[in-house]
Structures are given as C-alpha cells and as structure tokens.
Amino acid sequence: MMENKIELKECKVYVACLACYNEGKLQGQWMTADELDVAWESDWVNDVLVNGEYRDERILCDADAIDCHDEWAIHDYDMEGLVLGEHPDIPDLIALMHLIDEDPDYVYAAALLHSFNGGDYNPDTVMQVKEAMGSYTCRSEWARELCEDMWHAELDALPAFISGTIDWDWVGQQLEYDYYTYEVGNRTYYIHTGEI
Numbered sequence: 001m002m003e004n005k006i007e008l009k010e011c012k013v014y015v016a017c018l019a020c021y022n023e024g025k026l027q028g029q030w031m032t033a034d035e036l037d038v039a040w041e042s043d044w045v046n047d048v049l050v051n052g053e054y055r056d057e058r059i060l061c062d063a064d065a066i067d068c069h070d071e072w073a074i075h076d077y078d079m080e081g082l083v084l085g086e087h088p089d090i091p092d093l094i095a096l097m098h099l100i101d102e103d104p105d106y107v108y109a110a111a112l113l114h115s116f117n118g119g120d121y122n123p124d125t126v127m128q129v130k131e132a133m134g135s136y137t138c139r140s141e142w143a144r145e146l147c148e149d150m151w152h153a154e155l156d157a158l159p160a161f162i163s164g165t166i167d168w169d170w171v172g173q174q175l176e177y178d179y180y181t182y183e184v185g186n187r188t189y190y191i192h193t194g195e196i
C-alpha cells in the first residue's frame with residue numbers, strides 16, 4: 001500500500017518596499033523563513049557579483065541601494081491562513097515560520113494565541129500554547145470526558161436515569177467560558193484561560 005504523504009509547503013510572506021508603495025508601485029518579494037532571515041540580516045540589500053565586481057542591490061525593489069528604500073511592510077502571508085499584520089517583529093516571525101515549517105500544528109497554536117491575545121505571537125509563547133492546548137471535533141464528547149475525569153465519583157453515584165439525561169453539549173458550552181478556543185474546519189483547539 002502506498003503511504004499517504006502530505007506535501008508540505010514552506011511558509012512564505014510577501015515583503016513590500018514601503019517607499020515604492022508610497023510612490024504608488026507595488027514592489028516586493030515572496031520569501032521563505034531562510035530568505036527573510038538573510039534579507040533582514042543584510043538590511044534588504046544583497047551583495048551581487050556583476051562583471052567581476054560586487055554591487056549592492058536592493059532585495060525588495062529595483063531602486064538604487066543608496067536610495068532610502070529600506071522601509072518594509074508585510075503585505076501578504078502564505079502561512080496556512082495565519083495573518084500577523086503589516087509590521088510584525090521580524091525575528092519572531094522568522095522563528096514562527098521555522099516552527100510551522102517543522103510542524104503545522106504550530107499554526108493552530110499561533111492562531112489560538114492570536115485569537116485571544118492579538119499581536120502576541122512570540123515563538124516561546126506559541127510553543128507553550130502548543131504544549132498546553134487540546135482539540136476536539138465533538139464538544140459533547142469533550143465535555144463528557146472532561147467531567148468524567150473531574151467528577152468521576154459524583155457522576156458514578158447518579159442513577160442512570162439522571163446521568164443519561166445530561167445535555168453534554170450544553171455542559172460543553174458552559175465549560176468553554178473557561179477556555180480560549182479557535183475553530184478550524186470541524187476541529188476546535190482550546191486552552192484553559194488559567195494556563196496562559
């Protein structure tokens with residue numbers, strides 16, 4: 001039997017030159033984490049060998065390297081739906097892209113974190129969230145299992161004609177007040193508010 005292989009594509013962001021943008025033309029580059037890292041470290045300027053001589057060339061646009069075209073804005077994200085605004089912290093963004101390239105579950109951790117703490121996507125916090133988060137596709141099952149863990153003896157003591165009438169989806173709705181949640185498709189990722 002053939003193994004089902006999921007084609008993983010690397011995260012990419014579109015970095016635009018802000019000076020060009022303000023002049024009414026869109027120039028920029030789609031970059032992977034590694035490409036962004038190199039561009040960031042070199043202030044968006046590449047050393048390029050032309051006719052045996054090294055020349056500085058802008059990475060984001062074709063303006064001369066001595067022109068003030070060194071401001072940037074992230075205008076698009078190709079990160080499994082994750083969007084972190086026009087001016088994210090670039091080193092944090094690079095680290096997060098690396099994490100997601102390693103394990104797509106980090107997308108859900110980052111999206112979960114972003115949904116209740118807009119703007120904070122510090123990679124260390126994202127890693128904490130990934131460790132502490134859970135997910136379910138059926139809220140009533142999630143609620144029942146959670147309650148059976150917490151109130152095992154109490155639930156066991158109830159006669160079946162009472163325990164059998166519990167509306168576990170409703171219970172799940174009540175429990176969710178203590179959780180941050182992020183829904184994607186039919187799956188809900190959650191983390192207890194006390195855990196973060």
Ligand SMILES: [Zn+2]
Binds near residue numbers: 019020027069
């Ligand atoms: Zn420019």
